[in-house]
Amino acid sequence: MRTYEQSRGRNGIAVALALALLTMAVACGTQDSDVAGPSPSASASEEVEASPTASSSPTPTTPPAGEERCSGYGEPVDAEPAYVHQDESRRLYALHAGTGTRGVVLIHGSGLRGLCVWYRELGWLPKEGFRVVAYDRDCVGASDCGDPTDGLADLNAIIADLTERGARDVVVVGASAGAPDVIVAAARPDSPLRGTVALSPFGLSQPPVSGEFETYEAAAREAKVPVLYVLAEDDTAATAGELRDLAAVTRPAGSKAIVLPAGTGHAQQVLYADAEQTAPSAFRTEFLTFLRTHTS
Numbered sequence: 520m521r522t523y524e525q526s527r528g529r530n531g532i533a534v535a536l537a538l539a540l541l542t543m544a545v546a547c548g549t550q551d552s553d554v555a556g557p558s559p560s561a562s563a564s565e566e567v568e569a570s571p572t573a574s575s576s577p578t579p580t581t582p583p584a585g586e587e588r589c590s591g592y593g594e595p596v597d598a599e600p601a602y603v604h605q606d607e608s609r610r611l612y613a614l615h616a617g618t619g620t621r622g623v624v625l626i627h628g629s630g631l632r633g634l635c636v637w638y639r640e641l642g643w644l645p646k647e648g649f650r651v652v653a654y655d656r657d658c659v660g661a662s663d664c665g666d667p668t669d670g671l672a673d674l675n676a677i678i679a680d681l682t683e684r685g686a687r688d689v690v691v692v693g694a695s696a697g698a699p700d701v702i703v704a705a706a707r708p709d710s711p712l713r714g715t716v717a718l719s720p721f722g723l724s725q726p727p728v729s730g731e732f733e734t735y736e737a738a739a740r741e742a743k744v745p746v747l748y749v750l751a752e753d754d755t756a757a758t759a760g761e762l763r764d765l766a767a768v769t770r771p772a773g774s775k776a777i778v779l780p781a782g783t784g785h786a787q788q789v790l791y792a793d794a795e796q797t798a799p800s801a802f803r804t805e806f807l808t809f810l811r812t813h814t815s
Contacts (some may be wrong), residue, residue, distance in 0.1 A: 617645025622686025628695030
């Protein structure tokens with residue numbers, strides 16, 4: 520038989536649980552109405568202020584260091600962060616490495632990793648004698664958002680900044696979804712480039728985003744500087760036939776298509792002999808030869 524004290528204790532627990540559930544229900548109802556209603560509670564307002572949205576965050580004036588932007592992408596490299604102003608209202612985040620007059624611009628493909636996919640190249644390309652810059656494309660990483668179809672204007676701003684820093688001859692290297700842009704860049708009549716490299720170009724069947732040409736083949740026919748087209752045999756980004764066709768109509772001397780053995784990898788991976796990207800591939804020698812041939 521339960522004693523009076525036992526019954527009172529159990530009843531007390533039940534009452535406490537009921538009160539707790541009632542309090543939680545009221546709180547949840549209040550939060551829901553705060554989200555939809557015009558007058559949020561003080562606690563809700565404090566939460567909003569403690570966690571501002573991207574649009575309300577202050578714009579940083581100092582570019583983040585390379586090891587901060589690209590943490591986890593290999594050993595830290597000696598690179599100078601900078602904001603390059605595409606126009607008065609928008610900045611592109613870039614990392615500069617190396618010295619001298621031989622300039623190399625690195626364009627990344629799609630994805631939020633941005634310029635960090637080139638972080639290792641910012642380490643070893645300067646040791647080969649190049650002044651190198653990689654940058655976050657529009658609305659990626661630490662770059663501001665603007666017009667995503669104006670990628671070539673962004674590229675021109677990066678090239679201009681690189682030449683102001685001392686580069687005399689510039690080659691642009693694009694990877695994956697960033698590679699087709701270099702074909703159009705090579706075709707511009709006012710192009711300041713000496714050559715371009717398209718590593719594993721993705722999206723060749725689509726019309727160029729800039730709208731200057733109906734197809735990438737049309738752009739290749741108008742190329743003013745050599746284009747090096749590179750693809751692994753089993754890379755589905757494009758076909759070996761597409762690259763060979765583009766190379767056949769790209770007239771400047773030095774243009775050609777290189778189809779690498781299956782398993783070589785995609786984009787930057789073709790520059791390495793291992794998945795960890797520590798040892799140079801056999802193709803890297805030919806890649807460096809192209810860069811040296813078209814810069815001085």
